Amino acid sequence: MVQYEAHTWRTMRSNPGTPTLNTMERPLSTDTKSTTALHDPPVPVRAKLAAAWTSFMFFYIYVDYLHLYKPGTIDDILAGVVFEFDISQTFVVISLMLVGIPILMILLSMTLPARANRTLNLVVASLYIPVSAFNVLGESWILFYGLGVVIEVILLAYILRSAWTWPRTAS
Numbered sequence: 001m002v003q004y005e006a007h008t009w010r011t012m013r014s015n016p017g018t019p020t021l022n023t024m025e026r027p028l029s030t031d032t033k034s035t036t037a038l039h040d041p042p043v044p045v046r047a048k049l050a051a052a053w054t055s056f057m058f059f060y061i062y063v064d065y066l067h068l069y070k071p072g073t074i075d076d077i078l079a080g081v082v083f084e085f086d087i088s089q090t091f092v093v094i095s096l097m098l099v100g101i102p103i104l105m106i107l108l109s110m111t112l113p114a115r116a117n118r119t120l121n122l123v124v125a126s127l128y129i130p131v132s133a134f135n136v137l138g139e140s141w142i143l144f145y146g147l148g149v150v151i152e153v154i155l156l157a158y159i160l161r162s163a164w165t166w167p168r169t170a171s
Contacts, residue, residue: 045114045162045163045166045167046109046110046117047110048158048162049105049109049110049117049121049159049162049163050106050107050109050110052155052158052159052162053102053105053106053109053159054106055155056102056128056152056155056156056159057099057102057103057106059148059151059152059155060099060102060132060152061099062148063135063144063145063148063152066144070141070144083138084138098131101124101128102124102128105120105121105124108120109121114166117163117166118163118164118166121159121160121162121163122160122163122164125156125157125159125160125163126160128152128156129153129156132148132149132152132153132156133149133153135148135149136149
């Protein structure tokens, strides 16, 4: 049975000397635990994977963006060099593919059938661990690139774990 608590407000009508009573009822709760407990439904694997790929992309892009603040980087880019590579159409296409694949994984993680989704996430996340680790090679800013790589690899490990432990149904 639900109990109700009445709240009363006085309102003024056209005649200030004659107030009327308005009553609003709401459920009265005596159980303090129910007011603090939050419903925590399980998150679908697809949503976990899409969220992890989204987080990965933010780090992936921001490491590249913040790299521009490293002294000499802009001068190298203006001279046509990134890291040890000459800037060319091939370089830019490869860079676009390296960024585009994880971007597509956000969508594909939400839309592919479970078996293809699991397989693709396991393959792509496994391939991106060495891609992420490449960022730290030969760099003088080891703390910056190291932190970026560590966080990216943790996110990729989470993707691998989520895909690997995808719940199965009895057949």
